[in-house]
Amino acid sequence: MPETFLIVGCGVFGLSTALELAKQGHKVTALDLYPIPSKWSAANDLNKIIRTEYSDKFYAQLAVEALKSWENDPLYQDVYTKSGRITLSPSSIENQHRLRFEDQGFENLKELGVDVSDIKHLTTGEEIGLMFPGFKDNELGSINARYNPNTGYGHASKSLIKVYEESKRLGVQFIFGSQGHVKEIINQNSIKVESGEVYTVDKILISAGASTGFLINLQNQIKATGLFVTHIQLTSEEYEKYKSIPIFFSAELGYFFPPDPINHQLKIAMTFSDARNSIQDPFDSSNRQSLPRYREEYQNDTFPKDGEYHVKLLLKKLLPELQNHDLIKSKVCWISDTTDSNFLIDKVPGLENVFVACGDSGHGYKFLPNIGKYISGIIQGTEKDQVLKDKWAWRSTNDWSKQLSSRAKRPQIDLNNSIIDWYIEK
Template structure:
């Protein structure tokens, strides 16, 4: 008989793994507090960036493999939009400049990235993109455009995957019955106890709770929950018609925004250069603190810092000034699971029988949705390559975790939620 696997968390790692297991004939149960797309999942969103530029060659290869899934797999092709991405990086931030240059060199080494274009100043950009014809890019600012990047319709892609897993026989449990609260060892087997008191067990248990994984499993500071700020504007029908084929605009310092959502005309603005922590008492060591998510659906006044309202407006005013008059709404904190080296953690948990984790997304796991489950299953069955086993291994971390040291992050400020003066909002929109 096929092995049984219990998956705790129905986000990117969890659903991708469930699909792969089901296709291989495993018996799969997946539990979560909410039905996909869960408001606790970082992928509960209108869209996420799909790109292949990486400084690490093995991730470049992995991203190229994932891109083929987005373009051709019947499940993912309908929820993918290869709209391209225009990147602007401040010349003084040498770390980010090197990060992007090496990523492009890796693409070239692998025979990809041949269509990337380079622009100088705002006039050059305006002459290539009607959407940015009134931009305020300085003449000494350089940019690059990769037409082979795009976006995944994030929330929709989780729904598609969830429905397919149901068709293949996955047993899903949601609500308090599916909200994992505690790990127990019963007769030598790892069991998961949920909020309602139900006890789940299987031959193997995979915890894939994203930034919240550290609440259930003691990860020994291998990851830290980082909150990134997101807000939105709603375009008029006329504006949507003009901007519907907008490329992703990515400014490494100021933030980025996407083409408007085709159903709602909502345009998402993200301000990733600065993040935030939510330091609480470590549930596994009361003498320690740990950053864990504080979710927006339970804390609706967690919008974004008042100072970020101006930042979002300045981002729009620089690139699409015609849209900067719009009211910002549905601002929230999106929680990612940072690791110091931005590698995932996909490994067996020491001290438990049959317990594994798949976490540490570091804000870049979503793009691997079509394929990451294949690699997680390889870790479960012991066939994962030595290269990936080493990269995603359980690591012994010494010292405090500092998310501001991630090489890709352009840091302005990194407050704790307790010190934030939140912006007040009247209007709301739901996915």
């Protein structure tokens, strides 16, 4: 029978689930403080990597399924670019776990029956320059890298808008502003918003990303991690020169995308350091946890000034002509990390009809076309895949000293407890 659902947070997990439930004929209301693309969503961005290489075969299979939708579904085709991706394997001993991750990811694709014959192993920067003229002046030297031509990137904000418009067409009611800003879960069927209204439905999904910990006691399962992102503006001539480069990814140096075809901006993500924001736990005054703070309130939050050196180093090695460009649209992108990079999608203990979907761990965006199918199955109790349910289950113990993500190896700056010399854009 049709049910009524309330979705709190209109990022990737929330929008994907709203669309799936609407397709099934349910009545869905979706709330967010901001219109789509929500300023609080990690996917409110120029672009995001879509890859299929995973050391965990479960996620590799899920990513292969998602990629088929990006390539073939009319809803996603226009917001996906098959650019290919060069992955530079790390050279330092501290990052050898990343090398194992990449090698296992390649093997998993083969075991899943994916044609990997086009994936090329590269040993010198000269090879990269011969393949892609935009990289002809690179200074990489001897390397260990792979080029996978069968992946690319999603136009992130635009894809959220596409799913939003399709969901609205199918009857999802979206509410923004103070009437969409949830402040409290009253009971298992009701929430209260900033404007004072109370919404009551059959089932509630909290999919507020890194901000989920403001609404639910997540019991140390999630930490909000801030990733530093910036951009450079290319001229029309530079765009023509570099428009055909693939994504370049290095866990040590950072990574960047081909320039955007509309605004000619090239997005750069830094890996020299991450951020946390340690504040009092809303549900435990004796505990502190990392929860996000956003640019709307903290206008100076760009990236620590020493990050400029790392951006210049990355560009000097790959695109030396661009190394002195001014950095623009710099920001902290907040994600919700788990200790093992598994998502957290489950019923909230003690609240029979309240569910949570978060823990993207920086790799959730690519599943925009298919994650809603699985979230809706968990909410409705129809999902039969026990492996999936176990991976995404509410965790009773969480040892952050054993965090598996490569981010665990990076320095972390506490924005609440550190004096930071922020980069000031010109």
